[in-house]
Amino acid sequence: MSKRLIDLxxxxxxxxxxTVLDDLNLYIRENEFLTLLGPSGCxxxxxxxxxxxxxxxxxxxxxxxxxxITSLAPNERQLNTVFQKYALFPHMxxxxxxxxxxxxxxxxxxxxxxxxxxxxxxxxLEGFEKRSVDSLSGGQQQRIAIARAIVNEPKVLxxxxxxxxxxxxxxxxxxYELIRLKNELGITFIYVTHDQExxxxxxxxxxxxxxxxxxxxxxxxxxxxxxxNAFVADFIGESNIxxxxxxxxxxxxxxxxxxxxxxxxxxxxxxxxxxxxxxxxELVAPEAGMLEGDVASLIFKGVHWEIEVLAHGFEWLVQTxxxxxxxxxxxxxxxxxxxxIMNKPESSDEKAVESDV
Amino acid sequence: xxxxxxxxxxxxxxLWMAGFILLPVIMIFYYAFTTTSGHFTLLNISSxxxxxxxxxxxxxxxxxxxxTGVCLLLSYPLAMILNGMKEKSQGFIxxxxxxxxxxxFMLRILAWKLLLSNNGVINTLLEALGLPGxxxxxxxxxxxxxxxxxxxxxxxxxxxxxxSRIEDDILEAARDLGAGTVTIFFKIIVPLTMPGVVSGxxxxxxxxxxxxxxxxxxGGGKVLLIGNVIEQAFMQEYNxxxxxxxxxxxxxxxxxSMALMSAKGEEGGAGVW
Numbered sequence: 001m002s003k004r005l006i007d008l009x010x011x012x013x014x015x016x017x018x019t020v021l022d023d024l025n026l027y028i029r030e031n032e033f034l035t036l037l038g039p040s041g042c043x044x045x046x047x048x049x050x051x052x053x054x055x056x057x058x059x060x061x062x063x064x065x066x067x068x069i070t071s072l073a074p075n076e077r078q079l080n081t082v083f084q085k086y087a088l089f090p091h092m093x094x095x096x097x098x099x100x101x102x103x104x105x106x107x108x109x110x111x112x113x114x115x116x117x118x119x120x121x122x123x124x125l126e127g128f129e130k131r132s133v134d135s136l137s138g139g140q141q142q143r144i145a146i147a148r149a150i151v152n153e154p155k156v157l158x159x160x161x162x163x164x165x166x167x168x169x170x171x172x173x174x175x176y177e178l179i180r181l182k183n184e185l186g187i188t189f190i191y192v193t194h195d196q197e198x199x200x201x202x203x204x205x206x207x208x209x210x211x212x213x214x215x216x217x218x219x220x221x222x223x224x225x226x227x228x229n230a231f232v233a234d235f236i237g238e239s240n241i242x243x244x245x246x247x248x249x250x251x252x253x254x255x256x257x258x259x260x261x262x263x264x265x266x267x268x269x270x271x272x273x274x275x276x277x278x279x280x281x282e283l284v285a286p287e288a289g290m291l292e293g294d295v296a297s298l299i300f301k302g303v304h305w306e307i308e309v310l311a312h313g314f315e316w317l318v319q320t321x322x323x324x325x326x327x328x329x330x331x332x333x334x335x336x337x338x339x340x341i342m343n344k345p346e347s348s349d350e351k352a353v354e355s356d357v
Numbered sequence: 358x359x360x361x362x363x364x365x366x367x368x369x370x371x372l373w374m375a376g377f378i379l380l381p382v383i384m385i386f387y388y389a390f391t392t393t394s395g396h397f398t399l400l401n402i403s404s405x406x407x408x409x410x411x412x413x414x415x416x417x418x419x420x421x422x423x424x425t426g427v428c429l430l431l432s433y434p435l436a437m438i439l440n441g442m443k444e445k446s447q448g449f450i451x452x453x454x455x456x457x458x459x460x461x462f463m464l465r466i467l468a469w470k471l472l473l474s475n476n477g478v479i480n481t482l483l484e485a486l487g488l489p490g491x492x493x494x495x496x497x498x499x500x501x502x503x504x505x506x507x508x509x510x511x512x513x514x515x516x517x518x519x520x521s522r523i524e525d526d527i528l529e530a531a532r533d534l535g536a537g538t539v540t541i542f543f544k545i546i547v548p549l550t551m552p553g554v555v556s557g558x559x560x561x562x563x564x565x566x567x568x569x570x571x572x573x574x575x576g577g578g579k580v581l582l583i584g585n586v587i588e589q590a591f592m593q594e595y596n597x598x599x600x601x602x603x604x605x606x607x608x609x610x611x612x613x614s615m616a617l618m619s620a621k622g623e624e625g626g627a628g629v630w
Contacts, residue, residue: 054529074532081533087526091548098546101534145530152534 002030011060020046023211035191035199036207044192052081052158080149081158086141088133095129101152119147139170156188175201196236208232233275244274255312257291263341273342278319280338289331295324388601390626401602404409417583421565424504428561438515452512466574469503495577503571512557559618
């Protein structure tokens, strides 16, 4: 694994007495695409702004490449930011926007011109030098904002929900562009978003945050398949989260039905949260299921049907490619390895997982 | 049909414009190019080159320029301070700036006349403090002073407006790209507030150039601006032809300065008009 480039140590930050970050510890490796993911108000943007130098932490240190940069101003840091609302300079042409950082560094004219050409080519907007900011679409402006940041050859690029204002198709295109850019440039990306799909598509590492606490750090696969608590499970994709009791190893009771599972080490008769992804719920003939219920609603989603089944007082969310009309009596079956068992939250920082998304 | 009805709504305003703007302008043009007996002449226009008129025009231009300069120098830092304050206090301070504008224009000038007079409040205070008295009443200084006082809000408000429209994002982006405070000021804040500055300059320079009431009351008859000359031609000499001729000349200066500023404003990103 590559070395740690940024180290956030015991970061605390509050605004007007409201704690936004509480003793946050996080490191970012070189050349990593790291995403801070969470609902609004979870502290992800504040974390990014502390790294960028726009906010200073109340306590704690920001270590960059072995040096403590906690008290450095943004213009003294070797990183650049792409802002959510692009923040292009409206009184300058595209070329002047891109050249802004280089002119401050007193680079030669030839060097700057080369860089502008290179950056515009990189973001697929060749020949846009003389255009005005107003004449560009949102997606184009965002590309220019990226070009303006990367010509400075930062070691780290900070991206604050850069695709938030774009429409769905453009957002998906830009996700691939960003992955390509990251690979071509070979620099570290720290990306903030509340869009779980975006995070899963692009990241090497996802940091799921809620109410100022880190809930889980892991690869997209880890986060999706092995969420550590109900909050992560619910935030990353849809899930059925049901109260259950772990009878003993490999056996859990859910809604008064006993399910075999693959989890161990929770003790006996322990209350737990049981997470089952909607695509892992199988609808079968009533007599073949572990429990029986009735189809309550049916929505066509394109790739699959989204079905709600009322069984044992719980509305099961099911995604399936087979149509079951409303009112059909069905059986529900779940494979043991598709049942995810999680401890109920106990301490105060874990309680953050209970709040609504 | 609906469109026609909507256009009819502009009727009262069009009547107003025709009666109180268009008609007077036509009359001014008519008088300016005719003699008292109604014959065509250019003498009313060319009389601007008479030394006394030329002197007044130059003095008007000079005082208007000084007034505009002082207003700009006072307003820009003020607008910056104002913009940096909390939103709540901003509203209150703007309110204080606008407050005097609710009082009658003439009353304010008369108040300054009393304040600045030899035995006025200001001189009494200065004397009590053992400082030399201020003997500026009936001088161009007093006129400029009062012009600045009167027209300052017209400079502050557009600049403050332009400044408050600069988003924090833009300033942070500049900082992020390595710009220090001085660079941000000259490369970002100044260019982006240019439309406000241009608008403010126009709104101060034009009324200052054409002003006559302030010089009348605070100049004590010694400060003769082009506005005073025109006023005298109309009101004392009853020479409407001369007054109209000089008014046209002044109008040329007003329109020229507005056109210049308008062009500047468009350069700066947004037109003033």
